[in-house]
Amino acid sequence: MAKIAYYPGCALNERSSHLDRSARDATVRLGFELDELDTWTCCGAVPPVSEERVMNLVAPSRILKDVRDSGRDILITICDFCYNTLKRTNFIIKSDEITRKRVNAFLADDTPERDYLEKDDSLWEDYAGEVNVIHLMEYLRDELGYEKITESLKRSLKGLKIAPYYGCVMLRPQNEIQLDNPENPSIIEDFITALDAKPVKYPYRTECCGSYLSVSSPDASTRLCYRILTSARNSGADAVVVSCPLCFYNLDSRQKAITEAYSDFKPVPIFYFTQLLSVALGVEYGRQGFEKHYVDVTPVLDKIGISTGKGGEE
Amino acid sequence: MTEPSETTADLLVPIFFMGKRYEVPASLTIQKALEYAGYQHIRGCGCRGGVCGACGTVFRTPDSYKLQVGLACQTVVQPGMHLMIMPFYPGNRSSFDIEEMNGTGGELAALYPEIFKCIGCNACSQGCPMDIDVMHYMAQAIRGDIAGAAETSFDCIMCGLCASRCPAEEVQFNVAILARRLHARHIILRAEHLHERVKQIDSGKFEEPLRDLMSKSTEELKELYKSRESEPQMAEEDWTPADARYV
Numbered sequence: 001m002a003k004i005a006y007y008p009g010c011a012l013n014e015r016s017s018h019l020d021r022s023a024r025d026a027t028v029r030l031g032f033e034l035d036e037l038d039t040w041t042c043c044g045a046v047p048p049v050s051e052e053r054v055m056n057l058v059a060p061s062r063i064l065k066d067v068r069d070s071g072r073d074i075l076i077t078i079c080d081f082c083y084n085t086l087k088r089t090n091f092i093i094k095s096d097e098i099t100r101k102r103v104n105a106f107l108a109d110d111t112p113e114r115d116y117l118e119k120d121d122s123l124w125e126d127y128a129g130e131v132n133v134i135h136l137m138e139y140l141r142d143e144l145g146y147e148k149i150t151e152s153l154k155r156s157l158k159g160l161k162i163a164p165y166y167g168c169v170m171l172r173p174q175n176e177i178q179l180d181n182p183e184n185p186s187i188i189e190d191f192i193t194a195l196d197a198k199p200v201k202y203p204y205r206t207e208c209c210g211s212y213l214s215v216s217s218p219d220a221s222t223r224l225c226y227r228i229l230t231s232a233r234n235s236g237a238d239a240v241v242v243s244c245p246l247c248f249y250n251l252d253s254r255q256k257a258i259t260e261a262y263s264d265f266k267p268v269p270i271f272y273f274t275q276l277l278s279v280a281l282g283v284e285y286g287r288q289g290f291e292k293h294y295v296d297v298t299p300v301l302d303k304i305g306i307s308t309g310k311g312g313e314e
Numbered sequence: 315m316t317e318p319s320e321t322t323a324d325l326l327v328p329i330f331f332m333g334k335r336y337e338v339p340a341s342l343t344i345q346k347a348l349e350y351a352g353y354q355h356i357r358g359c360g361c362r363g364g365v366c367g368a369c370g371t372v373f374r375t376p377d378s379y380k381l382q383v384g385l386a387c388q389t390v391v392q393p394g395m396h397l398m399i400m401p402f403y404p405g406n407r408s409s410f411d412i413e414e415m416n417g418t419g420g421e422l423a424a425l426y427p428e429i430f431k432c433i434g435c436n437a438c439s440q441g442c443p444m445d446i447d448v449m450h451y452m453a454q455a456i457r458g459d460i461a462g463a464a465e466t467s468f469d470c471i472m473c474g475l476c477a478s479r480c481p482a483e484e485v486q487f488n489v490a491i492l493a494r495r496l497h498a499r500h501i502i503l504r505a506e507h508l509h510e511r512v513k514q515i516d517s518g519k520f521e522e523p524l525r526d527l528m529s530k531s532t533e534e535l536k537e538l539y540k541s542r543e544s545e546p547q548m549a550e551e552d553w554t555p556a557d558a559r560y561v
Contacts (some may be wrong), residue, residue: 014419014458041434041453055481059434109440 004139005072006034007063009082018289019245023078023136023274028175029281030152034076037066044087053092054102060089061103065127068177078136078274084169084177087133090174094129101126137168137191137243138179139274143294145196154282156198157304160278163237163268164188164199165228167247168208182206188241191273195280202235204228209250222257225230225250229258229268239269239300241276248272253294269297279306315453321345327393344386344397358401363389367471370443372478373397382444383475397435401537403474405485410492417500426489431482438486441479448476448486463490464497472481521558 012020024034043060064086067075077083093100104126113280140149173232180187183206189199190215207228210221229251232240242248258263275288285306290297328336332349338347345355360368369386376394386399395460408425415421423429429452438448451466467490476486514520530538543555554561 010453010457039447039450039453040434040455041449044434055433055435058436062434062436105437109436 001028002032003035004032005067005070005075006036007040007043007075007077007082007086008036009077009079009245011079011081016245016248016292018287019078019248019272019274020293022272022278022283023289025283025287026274026278026281029283030140030148032144032186037063037135039066042311043082043101044279045081045085047147053096053099054106057089057092057099057103060086060141061093062107064090064093064129064131064133067158068127068130073130074132074134074139076134076136076139077230078133078243080170081246081264082169083135084172088173088176088266088290090131090133093127099102100128103127103193129184135179138279139189140162140194143191146190149191149277149280150196153196153280155280155304155306157195157276157280159302160304161200161236161238162192162197163202163232163235163240164192164205164239165209165232166206167242167244168248170208170243171206188243188273192241192276195276197276200232200237202231202234202237204231209247210254211250213244214246214250214254218254219261221250222254222261225254226258226262226265229255230262230265230288233266233268237268238303239271239297241271241273243273245272255295267295269293269295269300271297271300317397320516322419327391329391329394330396332398333396338391340391340393341392344373344389344391344399345369346382347391348399356399356403358399359384360387362387365471367473368401369395370401370403370473371399372475381441383441385443385471385473388443392429400473400475400478403478405474405477405488407485407488408492412495412499415496415500417460417496419460422455422458422460422463422489422496424531425492426455426484426485428484429489432456432484433482435481437479437481438476438484441475443473443475446470448490451493452484452486455493460493461501462494463493464501467491467494520560 008020027034040063042055043063048148052103059162067073075086077086093103107127109123115144134143140146166185167189171177171180171185179185185206189201191269194200208224209228210217210224214221229240240251242251246269251268255265255267259267270293275290278288279285279301285301290301325340328335328338329338329344329347330336331351331353336347336351342350349355355369358369360366364385364387367385371384371386371389373382373384373389373392373395374380374397375382375392375449410421410425415504432452434449434450434453436449439446439450439451442448444489446469447466451463452460454466470487472487472491474487477484477532480486527535527538543557545553
């Protein structure tokens with residue numbers, strides 16, 4: 001089975017390990033394996049946003065260089081923040097020669113026997129942006145093809161109305177990410193369609209959920225999430241699907257605070273895109289970690305008849 | 315009568331300790347060279363065998379701008395080196411009751427929240443005299459992988475040189491020892507045979523043979539020692555001694 005270099009990211013390691021598991025389960029059923037890097041650090045989550053142009057690019061550049069040095073040229077992530085960070089870092093390394101040299105001069109210190117400044121004849125090779133950073137959904141769309149998913153479906157999600165949620169970092173900035181039109185995207189809608197479910201259009205799908213404001217100004221995030229979820233619900237969605245662990249955390253866990261703050265609010269179940277994919281490909285729903293969700297997803301599973309009687313692997 | 319041949323041990327080389335020049339034999343370790351020069355190590359001496367971490371040393375040599383690290387008891391002097399021994403590096407240390415913890419990454423993060431300041435510069439790994447991949451065990455700690463952090467940091471000798479290099483003011487060595495303690499207490503399987511044996515000891519199973527031994531004369535003890543039964547070199551797995559009462 002083809003192995004593709006895979007960067008899980010910190011969020012998916014412990015607390016949200018069920019999301020990582022669903023991605024691995026699903027991809028194996030689609031004929032390729034997510035091959036986790038031997039060693040990896042945090043990507044930094046926000047470095048390219050900062051004006052600083054060296055230290056905060058060192059960690060993500062090292063991750064990408066390790067992939068290149070292992071002889072591979074594709075790196076898959078399933079987290080929007082890691083995707084954004086790694087891809088934008090790669091863009092800067094490729095397009096800004098001075099930054100590339102400074103970052104590489106720093107990275108060269110990782111090799112103790114190599115002195116970047118004094119021994120230019122050694123085997124060191126600057127990392128120059130050779131690795132292509134790919135979101136798993138992008139890989140499914142462009143490399144595998146959504147039609148291959150449809151062919152491999154073991155369970156039909158027919159009858160489910162799912163609201164895609166893009167958030168802010170999956171698509172922006174467009175000139176660097178180039179995944180889809182950031183104002184009128186369709187990559188998640190097409191993904192939902194490939195699973196035989198129906199995508200719901202609603203106006204807040206590319207609005208921010210509050211991101212890290214969840215820590216410093218939780219009320220602001222509560223308000224934003226309320227708007228997004230109510231908009232999706234009013235447009236007829238049974239559930240919302242996301243592709244970022246932080247969006248997932250905000251939109252799911254924050255519904256407790258939303259319920260307390262807004263009397264008209266009705267909870268909306270949240271799925272990670274890999275969970276829907278894994279369920280549709282026939283992986284038992286007991287492996288999805290649904291018990292970790294704040295909002296119960298059982299009503300949605302009931303609707304397609306898999307939480308009652310047909311929960312086992314098909 | 316022949317002249318004593320000149321060995322490398324006879325060569326004197328200059329080293330600089332705290333900026334002062336000393337001529338020391340070229341074959342000595344930093345620790346012995348300083349004793350040769352007249353210093354007496356009271357602190358920062360430790361085991362002299364490369365495992366206790368008390369003699370972490372930073373130095374520079376004339377041929378490079380790079381800061382280097384080593385253990386004074388293991389590193390041989392180099393001509394012209396400037397060095398300083400760092401027997402102790404101040405690092406904050408959280409207090410905890412291991413019995414009240416569960417071995418989760420969240421607990422580690424609660425005791426050392428500054429781990430999330432790590433920027434992945436790798437200065438800590440470069441500053442480690444034990445060649446431990448410090449940055450990556452910190453990465454494992456950050457993502458809550460206690461078992462991983464415990465295994466990657468296993469050779470740590472707590473010298474603190476990692477912390478001395480850190481721009482994020484981390485205390486890597488203290489984070490690591492907490493990870494290893496959580497791992498040992500809450501994650502890996504307990505060695506049941508050890509607990510069985512401790513119970514046997516507590517129940518007094520070995521009291522009588524010990525008293526018996528203590529009552530014997532030196533001659534009798536020597537005789538017992540000489541006639542003891544040893545496990546044969548190529549013994550089968552199920553080999554047991556003739557007297558298996560206390561096995």
